[in-house]
Amino acid sequence: MADVHLGLKKLRxxxxxxxxxxxxxxxxxxxxxxKGMILEICRxxxxxxxxxxxFLTDLCGLDLFPDTPxxxxxxxxxxxxxxxxxxxxxxxxxxxxxxxxxxxxxAADWLEREVYDLFGIPFENHPDLRRIxxxxxxxxxxxxKDYPVEGPDFDKPFVPEV
Amino acid sequence: xxxxxxxxxxxxxxxxxxxxxxxxxxxxDGEVIVKAIPHIGxxxxxxxxxxxxxxxxxxxxLTDRLDYTNAMGNNLAYVLAVEKLLGLEVPxxxxxxxxxxxxxxxxxxxLIWLGTHVLDIGALTPIFYTFREREDVLRIFxxxxxxxxxxxxLRIGGVSKDLPExxxxxxxxxxxxxxxxxxxxxxxxxxxVIWLKRTKEIGILSKEDAINWGVTGxxxxxxxxxxxxxxxxxxxxxxxxxxxxxxxxxxxVYDRYIVxxxxxxxxxxxxxxxxxxxxxxxxxxxxxxxxxxxKEAVQTDMAALIRHFxxxxxxxxxxxxxxxxxxxxxxxxxGFYIVSxxxxxxxxxxxxxxxxxxxxxxxxxIEGGLIxxxxxxxxxxxxxxxxxxx
Numbered sequence: 001m002a003d004v005h006l007g008l009k010k011l012r013x014x015x016x017x018x019x020x021x022x023x024x025x026x027x028x029x030x031x032x033x034x035k036g037m038i039l040e041i042c043r044x045x046x047x048x049x050x051x052x053x054x055f056l057t058d059l060c061g062l063d064l065f066p067d068t069p070x071x072x073x074x075x076x077x078x079x080x081x082x083x084x085x086x087x088x089x090x091x092x093x094x095x096x097x098x099x100x101x102x103x104x105x106x107a108a109d110w111l112e113r114e115v116y117d118l119f120g121i122p123f124e125n126h127p128d129l130r131r132i133x134x135x136x137x138x139x140x141x142x143x144x145k146d147y148p149v150e151g152p153d154f155d156k157p158f159v160p161e162v
Numbered sequence: 163x164x165x166x167x168x169x170x171x172x173x174x175x176x177x178x179x180x181x182x183x184x185x186x187x188x189x190x191d192g193e194v195i196v197k198a199i200p201h202i203g204x205x206x207x208x209x210x211x212x213x214x215x216x217x218x219x220x221x222x223x224l225t226d227r228l229d230y231t232n233a234m235g236n237n238l239a240y241v242l243a244v245e246k247l248l249g250l251e252v253p254x255x256x257x258x259x260x261x262x263x264x265x266x267x268x269x270x271x272x273l274i275w276l277g278t279h280v281l282d283i284g285a286l287t288p289i290f291y292t293f294r295e296r297e298d299v300l301r302i303f304x305x306x307x308x309x310x311x312x313x314x315x316l317r318i319g320g321v322s323k324d325l326p327e328x329x330x331x332x333x334x335x336x337x338x339x340x341x342x343x344x345x346x347x348x349x350x351x352x353x354x355v356i357w358l359k360r361t362k363e364i365g366i367l368s369k370e371d372a373i374n375w376g377v378t379g380x381x382x383x384x385x386x387x388x389x390x391x392x393x394x395x396x397x398x399x400x401x402x403x404x405x406x407x408x409x410x411x412x413x414x415v416y417d418r419y420i421v422x423x424x425x426x427x428x429x430x431x432x433x434x435x436x437x438x439x440x441x442x443x444x445x446x447x448x449x450x451x452x453x454x455x456x457k458e459a460v461q462t463d464m465a466a467l468i469r470h471f472x473x474x475x476x477x478x479x480x481x482x483x484x485x486x487x488x489x490x491x492x493x494x495x496x497g498f499y500i501v502s503x504x505x506x507x508x509x510x511x512x513x514x515x516x517x518x519x520x521x522x523x524x525x526x527x528i529e530g531g532l533i534x535x536x537x538x539x540x541x542x543x544x545x546x547x548x549x550x551x552x
Contacts, residue, residue, distance in 0.1 A: 142208060
């Protein structure tokens, strides 16, 4: 990795007021941005000719209960041009939604569906927001911290009425 | 004129060519696919949720069961992430052993892919050969780790046991004989007219699409992108080995076949190098708070027994923070994103499964193609549902 993180430098120049926090841990840069700015910042990181974050490596959710805002969505971007990773983080409160980045990276299609499925965070303007790993009609979102590991019904076996 | 109607057919989840429990809903105009919708999740076991209630060591066996054809690679990705979190240095010998096992595992995983992929298309012979060689690799794993499919060989800070002397000979014999076997498979397929007709210009994924859909691994490289985690972010001493990254030009099923065949050659070369240059020394980091004491010490030394009990039951406390570490597994970039809150359980374990994103690009490959080519395209992506559904 280069000595200066190019993505972070550019973000500081372009969106100085949108960087809520930045952290470097074990050589990995994490930038927290307001959730309303996600789409704009991602578009910039994707299209800037010096950065070209053309690869969305990962997109996942976090439940930081009892912290508020409760949820986080984490974007791990990768630029093949600079061989550089950048992690973006947006905090989302309960019942709030966040803009979909599917229009930039098609990879976000399934990844956002998974976050929606397991955390219950809705994405605005997602073309096909359905559950992906669990079935339609499933109750609850398992990766939330208040969801029991054994499942809510492990000691209530389903007995069909005869 | 009557309204145009499409025929919808359901493929899977109980279909031999879907490599597990993948379900596809296909909309057809005659024999041409208009729309393909994959349905996944039939094998969801909640590994990410489960990991949050385990200590760091206890997560390792769960990772074996993600992509069950590539257990060593999964172990490696996870332990690398935890070691990064801890800032732990792994002894050179352990690093070389990890590389050796990961590459042997890549060969074994590609052999399963080759056997089943060509079987799906109709060639019955190669699977008998590929499973013969895979058995050699599994026997090596059995001697080294005790397990075949789920060896759980890696530990945080190193590996569980040193390489037995007699196994070295077995690995050497395998490395010497494998190029010949690879040639045998190629005589059956590479210039076989039926094989060419079933794979050339089929399931094409362009370079731009592959990157945009987050595709990694041999599927990405077949689309003419020379990118590999082993070269981009070398881990576990990969920068000390001489190897090349094979890549394709068209991005069709045939290119993916060729890329994986060449990859097996290079994996074999890496195993040979690792065996020849294997450094001497310990195989587990000497950090008494993290690494389990050797078995012999546990049976004779009271202090070692106490330490063993403490690490096995309570684990260790890494600093708070978040890390991402990834490896080039047989399927693509397998990453672990671990968030620690300073306790002895991971706060969040996110698995970045390569097959999940590779499968996401499947509709792109098969839409507009013929229904007969769906099986060929699925096989060429090399999916494992254990990893997709987690």
